[in-house]
Amino acid sequence: MELYLFDGSLEGLLSAVFACYERKSQVVKLVNEASHIPDVFDPGYRVISDREKGKRVWKGLCKKLGKEWQFRFYKAFLSEQPEVYQHLLNFARYVIDQPPGASENFAHADVLAVSQAAQKVHREKHRMEAFVRFQKTGDGIYYAHIEPDFDVLPLLPEHFQNRYADQRWIIYDLKRKYGIYYDLEKTEEIELETAPQMSIVNALPADLLDEKEELYTLLWQDYFKSTNIQARKNMRLHVRHVPRRYWKYLSEKQG
């Protein structure tokens, strides 16, 4: 077995796949160097991230994978989970070596693992689309921040851009310290110098907010209360749909 170290980027991962073929490696153990504890007996092979090599591997994969699987591959990558990189590497090699259609073999451990990781990320993306609560600022920008379990920001622009085409908005990931900003034309990555705290939902200081913001937060909390049917109360089901760790996003849970 050979140990490969890579830099944690998608390019690096794809370059590692390339290296497997270039170096004719058999079984490879792929580890993100950020989470690797150096071993004197096995320094490992350090994969250099290479744009061209990455591209070639991606092209090769695309020949074998339908749109949905290409997207799944990317989503699984965004899960940032240490073991997912290994699965992605194995998956890529398996798919490249087999005739097209191999990705439908859900009985294969790596196929299943990649699709499950992708599913988790997809669920998180969907949750963010649902639970983001914008607050309108005095200068008319709609601002929200999140702390998602996985790095889902790159998956969000399309949805929010389609939906809020006529308003400027920012969604900021406090954990990973970057955000996306839509300026009515395009969505770009941004970094804020002083990002607010993720303590409660209404984290923006009152003086930054639009004068009507308080009213709509109140009305939304009122609405949430009055739409509840006491006779049907079922907190177990409620928490299954809205796990407690997401409550911090939801202004209706603060009132």
Add this chain to the structure above:
Amino acid sequence: MYERIREKLGILADAAKYDVSCSSSGSNRKNENKGIGDAEGSGICHTYTEDGRCVSLLKILLTNHCIYDCAFCVSRRSNDIKRAAFTVEEVVELTMNFYRRNYIEGLFLSSGIFKDADYTMERLVRIVKKLRQEERFNGYIHLKTIPGASDELLHEAGMYADRMSINLEMPTETGLKLLAPEKSHAEVKKPLKYIQSNITQFESEKALIKSVPKFVPAGQSTQIVVGATPESDKEILYTANAFYQNFSLKRVYYSGYIPISNDARLPVIGSQPPLIRENRLYQADWLMRFYGFNVREILNDVHPNLEADVDPKLSWALRNLDQFPVDINTADYYMILRVPGIGVSSALKIVQARKFGRLYQSHLRKLGIAFGKARHFIRYADSPVQLKEYEAGHIKGLILSESKSKYQKNALNQLSLF
């Protein structure tokens, strides 16, 4: 200064909440005019009520004043409650401001009937028209059809709404007459038919000309109240089935009656709403729509009611043991779908995965089926040799004892689908 609008919202959201429909999917309205909103694709639940229902739409009444006196309804004229009415502008502003903050997918607008049907419908239409035309709102709009409204108004409403609905309320005409003598199923069928034929017409025109405007793209739905009147599950599901077929409905919603009145014709206030029964009806409804079951297989004269302790799919399997075991490695997709413990997505995965080799128990577990339940009904590559055939009661006992704790904890509440 916020008090007035807060009070109105309180009253008019409270009165609207008994309409259970929350769907915001199935439309295809794209944001093409660089306006706001997008009702394409599947709907999103932005939050859940404490009873676990999806909140995706701002669900309100325009007013809770009503000239009718339906016994099952909080807004009935004889009920001594606070009344309120929104202005057209207020509804538009609330919708836009909630939508822009990503609270909701759109608006679900209904109303008590004040003055007469047309007068009420005309107001509702004015709101949706303003949202679409002035605010360039492309989010989801579910509009209630007011029984008795003129064809012209229905037609206009259909040009702006994504979905329209009108509630049957009671599963049978007799049930309805008992609680709402002024109403009839006929006046529900008439607008359903009218809108259905318009949808069909628009669709056939669209096949020829691309630029045909949308007409109720997410279709129509209705709601049946369960447990207010004494109908059997069979009567309820047969009615639902007939409405799916005759009016191409997208959904039938089943709403466990929540006692809100001291009327002697109705269950007393404080009695538990029939939540398990409601859930079983939804499961049976899914079997009809997505699992290829005929309504007569699920309920019939010999078996007129769904059981509380087992879901309708398991119940069907236990009554039809001669159709099992199903061989996972060779059986037809539709037969795999009929196995208790296997849902649509795992059935699909099974037929894909078995192309690559025979499936073993370990594969099946990983593919996400409820193995403990399914194992009684399937054969797989390494299934144990079975010496004797179990009979239905025995299998049911085994399944129930294994899932007992789970079932008991949830006993009074809604269970999930399969």
